[in-house]
Amino acid sequence: MTSPNLRLIDRLPAVRGRYTENAPLAGVTWFRVGGPADVAFRPADPDDLAAFLKAKPADVAVTVIGVASNLLVRDGGVAGVVIRLGRHFAAIERDETGLICGAGALDVNVSEAARRFELTGLEFLSGIPGTIGGALRMNAGAYGREIKDVLRWAEAITPQGEIKRLAPEEMGLSYRKSQVPTDWIFLRAALRAEPGNPAEIQARMDEIRSARSQSQPIRSRTGGSTFKNPPGEKAWQLIDAAGCRGLRMGAAQVSEQHCNFLINTGDATAGDLEALGEKVRRRVLAHSGIELEWEIKRIGRPQSEEAAS
Known part of the structure; x- marks a missing residue:
């Protein structure tokens, strides 16, 4: 039986990443509001995250946030552990049919990487604030395209620490939602892109950014x-x-x-x-x-x- 006086952070398993108790969240949200996380956790890498999920007490709630661009954290804070994926989850690499992107990669950075690799089809991501993980969770879209239009596969980790590779048709992607269990954490995704003209790619990205700045606050x-x-x-x-x-x-x-x-x-x-x-x-x-x-x-x-x- 757990002692009522035992702090949450003392009940958590040893990790290679970093725990922070009573961690402020307002400063990381775009609204700049909200209370703290009981504990924030930045895993060192996917293995560290898997070990944490396997060993944490079953009654400890877990919430994952990215850059909090489409998030409202209530004033009383967030119970349990809030996980934020750092730079070890933000790699962007080219493969034979597009890009492999970590869930922590910013959408705009993915579109920029595609431009550098002279790949077209991902320009729309330059108009979406947030990360690839968030884009997968809500099938984010803008300017005529959605993640489901370019997704080849996604990888997620279950609450038991098992990594699953999902085809788009398994994810139940529809307008601003997916059917992937909410307690699965996205790790990375493979996005489809085609060879393109760098000048045309840049022009489309400039057009999207201009339209966004003129129409949105x-x-x-x-x-x-x-x-x-x-x-x-x-x-x-x-x-x-x-x-x-x-x-x-x-x-x-x-x-x-x-x-x-x-x-x-x-x-x-x-x-x-x-x-x-x-x-x-x-x-x-x-x-x-x-x-x-x-x-x-x-x-x-x-x-x-x-x-x-």
């Missing part, structure tokens, strides 16, 4: 697209029609530039941002009869739960 503290587009509809149009452009709650605001983005204008809390999002959902439902679904992933405990624990 990329210099604000934001979390990317807040809600999924309902079938046959655009979330931003529904939000605009419901009168929510510029709507505020404390320092949380619906962007004037693109109203499917929430922004932190100063000292907003995660609670402010989430409450504003829910207010937008209610207004859209009342106006159009359509219930918006969150695209931003929300994790952790509200402040009241943290205070009570």
